[in-house]
Amino acid sequence: MAETPRLTESASAVFAVLAQAGSATRPQLASLAGLSKPTVSSAVAELEAARLATHSGTASGGTGRSAAVYGLGPASGAVLAVDLGPARTLVRGCALDGTLLAEATGTREEAVEAVREALDALPVGAPLRTIVVAVGDVTAPDGAGGGMRPATAKAGPVFDAVSVALPPGVPVHLENNVNCAALAELHEGAALGRRTFGYLRIGVGIGLGIVIGGQVLRGANGAAGELARLPYPWDDDREPRQEALEEYVGAHSLLRRAAAAWRDADGPCPDSADQLFALAAEGRETAGALVARHAADVGRLAAAVAAVLDPGLIVLGGSTGAYPQLLPGVRAELGRLSWPTEVVSSTVGDRGTVVGAARLAVARGVQTVTEAAWVKD
Amino acid sequence: MAETPRLTESASAVFAVLAQAGSATRPQLASLAGLSKPTVSSAVAELEAARLATHSGTASGGTGRSAAVYGLGPASGAVLAVDLGPARTLVRGCALDGTLLAEATGTREEAVEAVREALDALPVGAPLRTIVVAVGDVTAPDGAGGGMRPATAKAGPVFDAVSVALPPGVPVHLENNVNCAALAELHEGAALGRRTFGYLRIGVGIGLGIVIGGQVLRGANGAAGELARLPYPWDDDREPRQEALEEYVGAHSLLRRAAAAWRDADGPCPDSADQLFALAAEGRETAGALVARHAADVGRLAAAVAAVLDPGLIVLGGSTGAYPQLLPGVRAELGRLSWPTEVVSSTVGDRGTVVGAARLAVARGVQTVTEAAWVKD
DNA sequence: TGTACTTCGTTAGGAAGTTAACTAACGAAG
DNA sequence: CTTCGTTAGTTAACTTCCTAACGAAGTACA
Secondary structure, X not given: OOOOOOOOHHHHHHHHHHHHHOEEEHHHXXXXXXXXXXXXXXXXHHHHHOOOEEEEEEXXXXXXXXXXXXXXXXXXXXXXXXXXXXXXXXXEEEEOOOOEEEEEEEEOOOHHHHHHHHHHHOOOOOOEEEEEEEEOOOEEEOOOOOOEEEOOOOOHHHHHHHHOOOOOOOOEEEEEHHHHHHHHHXXXXXXXXXXXXXXXEEOOOEEEEEEEOOEEOOOOOOOOOOHHHOOOOEEOOEOOOOOHHHHHHOHHHHHHHHHXXXXXXXXXXXXXXXXXXXXXXXXOHHHHHHHHHHHHHHHHHHHHHHHHHOOOEEEEEOOOOOOHHHHHHHHHHHHHXXXXXXEEEOOOHHHHHHHHHHHHHHHHHHHHHHHHOXXXX | OOOOOOOOHHHHHHHHHHHHHOEEEHHHHHHHHOOOHHHHHHHHHHHHHOOOEEEEEEEOOOOOOOEEEEEEOHHHOEEEEEEEOOOEEEEEEEEOOOOEEEEEEEEOOOHHHHHHHHHHHOOOOOOEEEEEEEEOOOEEEOOOOOOEEEOOOOOHHXXXXXXXXXXXXXXXXXXXXXXXXXXXXXXXXXXXXXOOEEEEEEOOOEEEEEEEOOEEOOOOOOXXXXXXXXXXOEEOOEOOOOOHHHHHHOHHHHHHHHHHHOOHHHOOOOOOHHHHHHHHHOOOHHHHHHHHHHHHHHHHHHHHHHHHHOOOEEEEEOOOOOOHHHHHHHHHHXXXXXXXXXXXXXXXXXXXXXXXXXXXXXXXXXXXXXXXXXXXX
16 A cells, blocks of 8 residues: 555646546557656556556557556546536436446435435445535635535525535535536537537526636626626616516516417417427417517527627527527527627537536546645645 | 757746746746746756846845846847727837837828837847737638738728838737737736736727636637627617617717707817716716716626626726726616626726737747747757 | 567656755844 | 855756657568
């Protein structure tokens, strides 16, 4: 047993690259980490000794000598991601290469049980590196201890309830759910391969996740992308009211408008966005008009984002925003008002928030391995 | 004479730090660059041999042995910054530590002469590293050659006219003037010491310079911060028109509203923002009301920015935005609508654009020294 | 079944930078 | 005027990583 669990700098770099790749040969690690073959050899030896990496097979593809393949070892550990949604709680445990190790679901009330279930399903002996909890609230650094707290009161109680189930001593990071979903689109969704984009979520509320250079933009109060505070209505002779835009463009307002515009000839009035979009897809006139109107509203919101950020790509998500039927209308309004900007629909859907939270947790977990090892004892 | 003009990595790092500090002792360089004393010693020797640094004195302040002070050497060269404003052209030549070497001014038509005058005033023998031209237009990377071009036609002809006066072979970088002014606030203005803020310029046009982590955010089309494209008017039953917001909140509209609201009892109607703000400062009721209204409009604009970016600080500038009289009204409206955000007035004023362009040129010039030296011959 | 070719991994030597210790220079106190 | 504390700069040993060359282990082909 090594008395000094510190990693050399090159070993840390190799570990980070190995975690990102999942598994790789030594030459691959060398080119990905920008290190030479001998350095990678010694780094791999160091990681194997620390059980952070293991020899998982040999690559026997092409010509030439076959290379040894390495993967993450048992000591690399796991991370936990929790999505505290308004109705459902999703929990995910992942290894540091992102592979799913445990999964659990429950209602909001069953959050504690779901967390316990996922924790029990994690492999024994694997250290839990970090926990990320996604909440539907602005999150800001806590004054004490470097932790995070919901900045407003909305998500506070739920978070407190869940935190009793979390093992002590493991760093917990709170993150806004829209930011998490944006990260999911970045890593395995519609924004794959991009460096900068905006993820516009339209549901009961509206929110924007901003990714610039692969990093989430959080803002001075953790409130970047809180579009509910855009001035609205905005005109020469009207006073904007706080949060008025969310009431107007959110899911509730869409259904309210549907109820108001509905005529007997249209059949039963839809009571969910799903029904409304289905009727529009069938060619019903009233439903189609409502969808077109909604698309224009979303397009204006997107135009406001593009006017400030010019992100080049906007991914639409959320319970009323993710329908591809909206795309033509949104693109038309955005094109009329603002800069050339791609608009696509979310591909990760409802799981986006947990998936993104898990991505964030993995990134932080890798840091703890490569940084904690540097602490002077 | 050294046959190989390449710098070692440590010498490059030390040079960059020295350029930022202007002058420094070896221990200072070591701590600023994060290098050890012996490494700095050899780096300084290398820079001195290349005439990129010179021994400029000794620091004889405190106790202990007095340290040698080094500054930039004659071979470090100079950069040129040009502000092609709508009326005036400002030109500035700087050393790589930011010290002013030459200055020239002219009307828009005299741009070529002003550039020639500044170039002539630069010390002979000092290589010109780079040129930054600030234009009132969106700038985007040119297809060929890695240069920059105005993206729309507005500033194109002026830039072409000036470019004949620029010495060939020197890299030219085009930048938006609002972005330049934001950099000036960052380095020597109201945002000194900040990492993230927004510079909101209200004049004939409106624009926002976004600085995140000390870097200007340009956007996919180079159009980040082009607030003229914010949807306006924006309400349930109005169609937003492109650029309508600029017409409404810009300087022209302020004077137009003044003319409309003016009554005979108020005396002669002001025909400049200066006059209007002066009358308001004297306590004239009509002028005061117009200023208050303008402050509320600017506050709404700031709220739109804060809703998307949550920058923590907004610096107000421009011909009608820089008046500190606006601050209370802007702060009130922003506080009512959005997140806690500091609001202050610009401190660099009209010179901001050239100063910022010079800062940008210095940063790029330092890069050319430390990078060009790495090119394999 | 050799032989040639290709790729993997290790060994050896060198470049660059760090820590630690030492010498040099300067101010203040006795 | 000497001595002491403090800070600057240099020298030496050690660490880390790279390049270059070589041996090892595969595949392709006569």
